[in-house]
Amino acid sequence: MQISDLPYPDPGVPDARSGPRFLWWLARGQLGGQARSLAWGLVHFCGVAGLPYAVGLGVEAAVDRDGGRLLLVGGLLLLVGAAIATGDAMLHRTAVTNWITAAARVQQLLARKTAELGSALTRRVAAGEVVAVSTADVEKVGWFIEAVSRFLAAAFSVVAICVGLLFYAPAIGVVVAAGVPVLALSVLPLLPRATRRADVQREKAGRATELASDTVAGLRVLRGIGGEELFLDRYRDASQEVRAAAVRSARMWALIAAVQVVLPGALMITVVWYGSVLVLDGRLAVGELVAAFSAVATMLYPLRHFEEIAMAYSFSRPSAQRAARVLSLTRTDGAADRAADGPAEPPAPGGDLYDPVTGLLAPAGRLTAVVCGDPDLAGRLADRLGGHAVTAGHPGKAEDAEDTGNSEDADGAGSAVPSVLLGGVALDGLALDAARGLVLVQDKDPVLLSGTLRELLDVPASGAVTAPAALAAAQCGDVLDALVQAAPDGVEDAMDARITERGRSLSGGQRQRLALARSLVTDPEVLVLDEPTSAVDAHTEARIADGVAELRAGRTTVVLASSPLLLDRADRVVLVHGGRAVAAGTHRELLGAEPRYRAVVTRETGGEGDGETRSDEELTEIEESA
Numbered sequence: 001m002q003i004s005d006l007p008y009p010d011p012g013v014p015d016a017r018s019g020p021r022f023l024w025w026l027a028r029g030q031l032g033g034q035a036r037s038l039a040w041g042l043v044h045f046c047g048v049a050g051l052p053y054a055v056g057l058g059v060e061a062a063v064d065r066d067g068g069r070l071l072l073v074g075g076l077l078l079l080v081g082a083a084i085a086t087g088d089a090m091l092h093r094t095a096v097t098n099w100i101t102a103a104a105r106v107q108q109l110l111a112r113k114t115a116e117l118g119s120a121l122t123r124r125v126a127a128g129e130v131v132a133v134s135t136a137d138v139e140k141v142g143w144f145i146e147a148v149s150r151f152l153a154a155a156f157s158v159v160a161i162c163v164g165l166l167f168y169a170p171a172i173g174v175v176v177a178a179g180v181p182v183l184a185l186s187v188l189p190l191l192p193r194a195t196r197r198a199d200v201q202r203e204k205a206g207r208a209t210e211l212a213s214d215t216v217a218g219l220r221v222l223r224g225i226g227g228e229e230l231f232l233d234r235y236r237d238a239s240q241e242v243r244a245a246a247v248r249s250a251r252m253w254a255l256i257a258a259v260q261v262v263l264p265g266a267l268m269i270t271v272v273w274y275g276s277v278l279v280l281d282g283r284l285a286v287g288e289l290v291a292a293f294s295a296v297a298t299m300l301y302p303l304r305h306f307e308e309i310a311m312a313y314s315f316s317r318p319s320a321q322r323a324a325r326v327l328s329l330t331r332t333d334g335a336a337d338r339a340a341d342g343p344a345e346p347p348a349p350g351g352d353l354y355d356p357v358t359g360l361l362a363p364a365g366r367l368t369a370v371v372c373g374d375p376d377l378a379g380r381l382a383d384r385l386g387g388h389a390v391t392a393g394h395p396g397k398a399e400d401a402e403d404t405g406n407s408e409d410a411d412g413a414g415s416a417v418p419s420v421l422l423g424g425v426a427l428d429g430l431a432l433d434a435a436r437g438l439v440l441v442q443d444k445d446p447v448l449l450s451g452t453l454r455e456l457l458d459v460p461a462s463g464a465v466t467a468p469a470a471l472a473a474a475q476c477g478d479v480l481d482a483l484v485q486a487a488p489d490g491v492e493d494a495m496d497a498r499i500t501e502r503g504r505s506l507s508g509g510q511r512q513r514l515a516l517a518r519s520l521v522t523d524p525e526v527l528v529l530d531e532p533t534s535a536v537d538a539h540t541e542a543r544i545a546d547g548v549a550e551l552r553a554g555r556t557t558v559v560l561a562s563s564p565l566l567l568d569r570a571d572r573v574v575l576v577h578g579g580r581a582v583a584a585g586t587h588r589e590l591l592g593a594e595p596r597y598r599a600v601v602t603r604e605t606g607g608e609g610d611g612e613t614r615s616d617e618e619l620t621e622i623e624e625s626a
Contacts, residue, residue, distance in 0.1 A: 003100055011108040016328040019321030026102050026145055033101065034149050037094035041153025044087025045302055047080045049157040052298050053164060054080055056291025063286060091150065099146035103138045106323060110134050113327055116432055118441070120388040123380075124329055131213070132206045133326055137319035144309075144316035151309035154302035158184070161295050169288035172275050176296060179267040184306050186263055187256045194252040195314040201245040202318065208238040253311070260307050268296045330428075343431040346438065351423020353439075353526050353556060355384060359581040360574055362526070362558045364423075367549055369570035369587070370560045373577065373600050375531070378560040379444060381576065382530040385420055385558060386441035387427030422526065440524040444531040446515035448503035453483060454495040456514065462523040465551065467495070470520035473547030474513045475540050482510065508535035513544070520548070526556040533563060545569040562600055575600075 015025040027034065054076045061069035110133065114121055122130065162180055165173030212235055271292055278284035353362040358381065362368040372378040419426035427435050437460070448456060457467045471480065483497035486505060491497055503511040512535045519527060532548075533541040542565045548557070549569050559566055567573050567587040575583040575590060575597045583594045590597040 003097055006101065006104050007108055008105055011105045011112070014109055014324070014327050016324040019317045019319075019324055022320045022324040022327075023141065023144060023316065026105065026141065027148060029105065030098055030102060030145065033094060033098045037091060037098055037149035038152055040087050040090035040094055041149055042087075042156060043083050044091050045153045045157030046160065047083030047087060048298055048301060049160045049164065050076075050080045051084070052161070052291045052294035053168060055294045056168070056287045058287075059290045060285060060287030091153070095146045095150055098149065099142040102145035103142035106138045106141055107134065109327055110138075110323065113329065117329060118383075118386070118388045120383050121326070121329070123383070125326055126206070126210055129206050129210075129322060130326070131209055132202065133319075133322050136202075137322055140312075140316045140319040141323065144312040144320075147305070147309050147312040151305050154305035157302045158299055161299055165292060165295055169284060169292055171278050171284055172271060172288065172292040175271060175274055176267070176292065179270070180299065180303075183260075183263050183267065183303055186259050187307060187310060190252065190256050190259070191310055191314055194249070194256060195317075197245070197249040197252050198315060199318050201242065201249045204238070204242045204245050208235065208242050211235050211238050256307065256311075260304070264296070264300050264303065268293070271296050343434070344425055344429040346430060346434045347423025347425040349525060351425075353385065353558065354421045355381070356418040356421065357384065358576055358579060360385075360576065361581075361584075362556055363572065364556050365554050366571040367552065367557045367559065367569070369567045369573045370558060371562050371567065371573060371575050371597060371600055372560065373596070375444075377576070377579070379530055382441050382443060382528050382560055385526075385528045386439050387420060387430075387435045388441065438524060439526040439528065440519060440522055441528040442515060442519045442530065442532060444534065446512070446518075448499055448506075448511055448514060450499060450501040452496055452498050453480075453514075456499060457495075457518055457521050459518060459522055461521050465521055465523040467517075467521055469551060470517040473520055473544070473551040474517040475536075475543050475547060476510075476513050476517055479506065479510045479513055482506070509537070509540070512536065513540075516544070516548075520551055523555070526558070527552065528558045528560070530560045532559065533561070533566065538565060541565050564601055567601065573597075 012029060015021045054073060058070060058073040058077070061067075061073055117124075125133075158180060162173070162177040165176050167173070211231075272289075275284055275289040275292055279286060279289050350364045352364050354360070360370065360381070362385075370378070370381065372381065419428040421427070422438060427439065430438070454467075457470070471477075480494035480497075483494050483499070484491065487497040499506070499514075503514065506514070512532065516529070516532050519529070529548075533544050536544065541563060545566050546569065548559075559570065561567065564587065570587065572584060573587050573590055574581050575594060577583075577596055583590055583597060585593070587601075591601065
């Protein structure tokens with residue numbers, strides 16, 4: 001694989017069982033590139049290894065006043081120099097190619113996994129860690145893959161120099177051969193501590209990155225409540241922790257570098273002293289001493305690659321472990337087992353949507369509203385309905401596991417969770433493209449990508465719903481006017497007006513309505529909306545409810561909300577309590593017959609609720625008292 005051939009047509013299926021296994025999988029996938037890099041590395045380092053002997057032969061020829069031998073040595077030095085220069089250039093070229101292709105493969109794998117998991121990814125992995133994995137960790141993994149071939153070539157050259165000295169000058173060669181393993185292994189006792197300090201630094205840097213991204217995302221709210229200085233102080237403290245951890249890590253690596261300087265210097269002094277004694281005793285020729293000295297001095301260069309491979313592995317191993325953790329996630333707990341038999345056939349149009357975990361049923365072609373007392377539970381249920389959930393048990397289990405610190409439970413280890421069914425077919429058993437085409441989930445905090453409004457609405461769609469119809473149903477008339485007013489002179493069509501990054505120039509309600517219009521344009525068979533009108537006023541919300549019901553007539557729509565305006569427009573309302581669907585009917589039926597439903601809904605209209613979300617225990621008490 002060359003750089004010009006990127007991206008990979010298929011990056012493959014990684015071995016994500018552990019960090020070292022993932023690194024080994026990457027290395028096996030680049031055997032051709034590693035072989036080329038190793039070949040050029042051998043040319044380069046063999047030239048380096050031959051240089052001391054050529055110098056020694058030249059000194060002996062000069063001492064013997066043998067012009068013919070001196071001329072031959074001159075030709076040998078030219079040949080060695082050409083090998084060093086050519087090998088170095090090609091080694092660098094092939095090694096960098098290995099680094100870039102390995103990093104590109106990891107990035108493609110991460111991008112594919114991100115697209116597969118959707119919003120469920122950030123529920124399982126912290127945002128700062130996702131950023132670290134896709135940027136710095138990718139570079140460190142590529143660094144190790146690049147360094148492997150250079151290390152192997154350097155190791156071969158060190159062995160060649162030692163063996164050559166044993167034959168060329170056995171008396172001094174024994175000293176060099178005994179000292180080189182000490183130099184090569186001297187830093188190993190220091191590596192575990194250095195690695196731990198580097199891990200602490202990366203962990204603190206990830207937290208600081210996550211804090212910074214959260215601060216920027218909520219800057220408008222922070223300014224509204226005067227909380228900028230509070231978060232600035234928090235980030236300042238976090239950055240100081242990163243600085244202190246970086247200094248501690250740097251001290252250890254400086255100690256390792258110092259060892260790599262002091263010990264070779266000590267070996268060189270020993271060789272010069274002992275060699276001089278041998279020369280004075282007549283047991284060693286001057287040329288042999290010069291060759292031994294040159295060999296030790298030359299070995300400092302390939303020995304640096306021993307330190308590099310140790311550093312590369314110590315840095316890349318935790319990076320590979322984090323990447324493997326992300327890549328090992330699946331759409332649902334049982335997705336990997338069900339995918340072993342290949343993707344299932346898509347269901348016939350017109351099937352009901354059913355969640356066996358909660359018992360929720362959304363009949364085909366109808367608008368179903370779902371009421372949950374816990375907004376977080378509603379978000380996790382929306383993920384499940386889209387086939388994105390990756391947690392075991394009921395939709396609240398992941399959070400419970402995180403609260404207790406049980407990562408095994410949070411990862412969904414244990415028995416497989418039943419998948420949501422559409423027309424009797426498990427969503428996570430379908431091919432990803434097919435599942436995404438059948439069910440679309442809009443979460444409560446949708447993201448607007450920067451670009452024109454036309455580009456925002458240019459999404460994969462059935463073609464049955466036009467952009468003007470979707471914008472009208474989502475009540476975006478005032479949003480279009482605002483976009484035209486904010487656009488540069490010459491832009492008259494709102495579709496050509498640009499939307500800033502994440503729609504930051506728009507209000508929360510305007511962003512929410514544009515996101516709803518984007519979802520309506522796609523016209524999926526099943527549309528799941530999580531609190532689609534939480535940021536708009538009651539008058540606009542009523543018109544949106546009518547517009548969505550009219551536009552989605554005959555299509556399956558699930559709305560997770562607790563607004564009476566939306567619930568009254570739904571064909572069917574389901575109350576989810578304690579992770580189970582406990583009641584179903586129309587809004588008015590449930591309002592009169594179900595105390596738990598009434599407790600959740602009327603808190604928005606000044607009824608029984610007090611403006612706060614009631615817990616499952618409180619709702620149970622209400623039911624018992626009723």
